[in-house]
Amino acid sequence: MNDERRMVEAAMSGDTQTVRLYLDKGVDINYAIWNRNSALQAACRRSRLDTVKFLLSCGADVNNVTGERWSNQPTALILAAEEGQLEIVKLLLSHGADVNFTDRWRYSALLSAAAKGHVACQEILIENGANVDQTGVDDASALHCVTGEELTMKDADPYRISPQDSLRLCRSLLRAGANPNTGDGSGRGTPVHVAARGDHVDLTRLLLEAGADMNAVDSQGKKPVDVAPKESATRDLLLSPSPLTLCQLCRLVVRKSLGKERLHTIDRLKIPTAHKTFLQFD
Numbered sequence: 001m002n003d004e005r006r007m008v009e010a011a012m013s014g015d016t017q018t019v020r021l022y023l024d025k026g027v028d029i030n031y032a033i034w035n036r037n038s039a040l041q042a043a044c045r046r047s048r049l050d051t052v053k054f055l056l057s058c059g060a061d062v063n064n065v066t067g068e069r070w071s072n073q074p075t076a077l078i079l080a081a082e083e084g085q086l087e088i089v090k091l092l093l094s095h096g097a098d099v100n101f102t103d104r105w106r107y108s109a110l111l112s113a114a115a116k117g118h119v120a121c122q123e124i125l126i127e128n129g130a131n132v133d134q135t136g137v138d139d140a141s142a143l144h145c146v147t148g149e150e151l152t153m154k155d156a157d158p159y160r161i162s163p164q165d166s167l168r169l170c171r172s173l174l175r176a177g178a179n180p181n182t183g184d185g186s187g188r189g190t191p192v193h194v195a196a197r198g199d200h201v202d203l204t205r206l207l208l209e210a211g212a213d214m215n216a217v218d219s220q221g222k223k224p225v226d227v228a229p230k231e232s233a234t235r236d237l238l239l240s241p242s243p244l245t246l247c248q249l250c251r252l253v254v255r256k257s258l259g260k261e262r263l264h265t266i267d268r269l270k271i272p273t274a275h276k277t278f279l280q281f282d
Helices: 003-012 016-024 039-045 049-057 076-083 086-094 109-115 119-127 142-146 163-175 191-197 201-209 233-239 246-258 260-268 273-279
Strands: none
Touching: 003 016, 003 039, 016 049, 039 049, 039 076, 049 086, 076 086, 076 109, 076 119, 086 119, 109 119, 109 142, 119 163, 142 163, 142 191, 163 201, 191 201, 191 233, 201 233, 246 260, 246 273, 260 273
């Protein structure tokens, strides 16, 4: 075993002192071993906050993906977001991590956090400019990931998000301007298709209030109502939807007028707090 591999494995186990010894010997801080992890990536993958702090203080490349042959591997930020390590995510962002870098599956840090149901990580990534409409090679956007129990490229356990967290994640994405109609015509369909398949009536209702098209079709020409379980609450909702109220229609108009880039200014509008809350789907 060479020194580079020993250093990466020390970082993976959180042995900061050993990492320091190898750096003092001249080992390249950004070297990646056979599994394509540098010391920083390994420390993020195993949630070693102190080691991450040390490596960044020593000049580790926060956006390193190690060579052309291994391009589009997950960055340290993507790995930390997957693991739900909020403090590490904040630290990497403060050191210039590219919030919208995508890996070989076209998953960004935000999409990776959403796929694992990490609410706090998703919110801090959005605050730092993450693209809320990024889609992976599996046609999944963040809204797809949080509205159902369907497998994605980053998730081996489809039952990882509680109904309460699903609503929080969905509201967070919609508040930031995520498109509820993304995936129209794809194999996965729109987020409403995903919510309908899982019989998530509250999520389906929220998406419809946010302007989702209940008549959108997937690649097989099926609408959300066609994929909802028979005799389910979601199917009943889609068969007899209530029209949007005047307030809900006004919310869509105001948000569209502001545009996605200015939605964050809603808090600064000179209107009652209750109106601001309503405009932000809270």
